[in-house]
Amino acid sequence: xxxxxxxxxxxxxxxxxxxxxxxxxxxxxxxxxxxxxxxxxxxxxxxxxxxxxxxxxxxxxxxxxxxxxxxxxxxxxxxxxxxxxxxxxxxxxxxxxxxxxxxxxxxxxxxxxxxxxxxxxxxxxxxxxxxxxxxxxxxxxxxxxxxxxxxxxxxxxxxxxxxxxxxxxxxxxxxxxxxxxxxxxxxxxxxxxxxxxxxxxxxxxxxxxxx
Numbered sequence: 003x004x005x006x007x008x009x010x011x012x013x014x015x016x017x018x019x020x021x022x023x024x025x026x027x028x029x030x031x032x033x034x035x036x037x038x039x040x041x042x043x044x045x046x047x048x049x050x051x052x053x054x055x056x057x058x059x060x061x062x063x064x065x066x067x068x069x070x071x072x073x074x075x076x077x078x079x080x081x082x083x084x085x086x087x088x089x090x091x092x093x094x095x096x097x098x099x100x101x102x103x104x105x106x107x108x109x110x111x112x113x114x115x116x117x118x119x120x121x122x123x124x125x126x127x128x129x130x131x132x133x134x135x136x137x138x139x140x141x142x143x144x145x146x147x148x149x150x151x152x153x154x155x156x157x158x159x160x161x162x163x164x165x166x167x168x169x170x171x172x173x174x175x176x177x178x179x180x181x182x183x184x185x186x187x188x189x190x191x192x193x194x195x196x197x198x199x200x201x202x203x204x205x206x207x208x209x210x211x212x213x
Contacts, residue, residue: 027053048132056175058088060102072104099180105154112152114138117145122183127152152176154190
């Protein structure tokens with residue numbers, strides 16, 4: 003189902019791109035047409051696949067991969083396996099917490115606690131264009147507690163007091179992937195749930211390696 007939906011969306015994208023070239027079609031050689039199609043596929047496939055992950059995780063409750071509705075964190079007290087098929091190659095050695103955010107109405111604040119130096123953790127922000135536009139965690143911001151705000155592309159409001167950093171997504175929907183280092187855990191069931199997400203004023207992709 004997901005593959006069919008994704009391919010249909012990609013086909014529509016390519017059809018639109020080719021339609022835009024109709025006016026000068028007589029000037030385009032077969033080789034140029036092939037190059038345009040290849041570039042469109044390379045550009046569009048990651049975006050379409052990313053949408054497919056969002057749809058299965060946060061929209062379709064019958065997908066078999068559903069995690070939670072928008073703006074609500076889902077904590078996985080286990081590592082991913084071959085049964086987790088929405089993301090082609092998720093890490094199999096870092097437990098995840100997954101959050102899909104809808105930034106159309108207002109920004110979202112991600113709050114993290116103090117984390118000891120011996121524990122590695124990462125919070126990755128990925129927009130709908132599959133661009134990782136921000137990181138919170140051991141490498142990026144250290145182990146101090148803090149509040150960080152995610153905003154959509156059109157947000158122009160004032161930053162509330164106490165916000166350490168504002169991350170701007172290029173799209174209104176954005177993914178947040180929390181990862182922890184499991185070596186220090188006694189068991190997957192012991193994974194602590196310490197990070198929270200909430201909207202200001204309301205007291206809640208193919209994933210690359212951490213940066």
